[in-house]
Amino acid sequence: MHTENKSFGSRRVCKMKALARLVLGLVIFDAAVPAPTLETISYDSESYDAALEDLDNLYNYENIPIGQAEIEIATMMPSGNRELLTPPPQPEEVEEEAEESTPRLIDGSSPQEPEFPRVLGxxxxxxxxxxxxxxxxxxxxxxxxxxxxxxxxxxKNTAYFYSRFNRIKKINRNDFASLNELRRIDLTSNLISEIDEDAFRKLPQLQELVLRDNKIRQLPELPTTLTFIDVSNNRLGRKGIKQEAFKDMYDLHHLYLTDNNLDHIPLPLPENLRALHLQNNNILEMHEDTFCNVKNLTYIRKALEDIRLDGNPINLSKTPQAYMCLPRLPIGSLV
Structure with a gap:
């Protein structure tokens, strides 16, 4: 009886081992099917037990619980058949992103023109x-x-333009055409000797004009919007500035005409003018009504505090009535 029980237990253990091997083989085979292999593996009825025996010896599954082995194998992802987590962007989306990321420094052309001139002018x-x-x-x-x-x-939307230390010889009437936002032009240290009459006149927002250190002999008509003018170190002479050129410039605060060949002070001067620099010219005389109103002795010109006439062959002491309305005396020779 004892021998029969022992034999029955041995057969039962063998059956359980065979069943476990079969289950493990099916699980491993199911996990290995989607994975790419270098060569095809085929199983037949004669070698199937041998293959399971080899797997049993290699991984020693007898010491691993069946449930744990199934969980570990089931969590493995085949490396050859992974799907993308997010779909690739559509062509239209890529174009929209590229258009939004394109830098635009200055829009100098219409939308119908290519992107290149829009970005670079x-x-x-x-x-x-x-x-x-x-x-x-x-x-x-x-x-x-x-x-x-x-x-x-x-x-077209340029507001401030600097082109100093170049070799520009002429300013043409179309150089600043249609630049309605232009507020400052600085052309210091060029070779400018000629300026077309309409070069600046039609600029509605122009406030500051700097043309110092050139070869200009005559100023064209200027816009009345100017607040700052510097034409120092040029060749302006007797006819270099038009009559009453600054009369209607009500917001003109600084007028610099130093180092030219002027022989007179360009009158009339705007009421709000603060600084007038005329040093190193050829001014010989001054009238009593150059700065003041001789008919109104109570008139005071409060804004004009900086007048430079040094370096001119004029004797300021000969016309003392010309400075009675000023908060400060001009700088220049009194002998």
Whole structure:
């Protein structure tokens, strides 16, 4: 009886081992099917038990609980058949993102024109965009020290333009055409000797004009919106400034005309003028009504506090009535 029970237990253990091997083989086979393999594995009825025996010896599954083995195997992801977590962007989305990320420094052309000139400004005569040849920051264009011999085409929303230390010889009437936002022009240290009559007159927002250190002999008509004018160190002579050129510039605060060939003070001067620099010219005389109103002795010109007449062949002591309305005396020779 004892022998029979022992034999029955042995057969039962063998059956359980066979069943466990079969279950493990099915689980492993199911996990291995989707994985890529270098060569096809085939099983037949004769070698199936041998394959299970080899797997049993290799992984020693007798010491691992069946449930744990199933969980570990089930959590493995086949490396050859993984799906993307997020779908790739559609072509339209890619185009929209690229358009939004494109930098636009200055819009110098209409929307129908290509993107290249919109970003880098209009083309110059050298086939370079202005903002590639110069430097454009927001509405300011810097073209200093680039050996330019002409004003480059500027983006339409340019407000501040600097082109100092170049070789520009002439300012044409179309150089600043349609630049309705232009407020400051600085062309210091060029070779400018000629300016067309309409070069500045039609600029509705122009406030500051700097043309110092050039070869200008005559100023064109200027817009009445100017608040700051510097034409120092040029060649302005007797006819270099039109009569009553500054009369209607009610907001003009600073007028610098030093180092020219002027022989008179350009009158009348705006009431709000604060600084008038005329040193190093050829001014010989001054009238009593140059700054004051001789018919109104109570008149006081409060704004004009800075007058420079030194370096001129004029004796300021000969016309003392001309300064009675000023808060300060002009700087110049009293002998």
């Amino acid at each position: 209009p083309q110059t005569s050298e086939d370079f965009p202005t903002c590639l040849l110069c430097t454009c920051i927001s509405t300011t264009v810097y073209c200093d020290d680039h050996e330019l011999d002409a004003i480059p085409p500027l983006p």
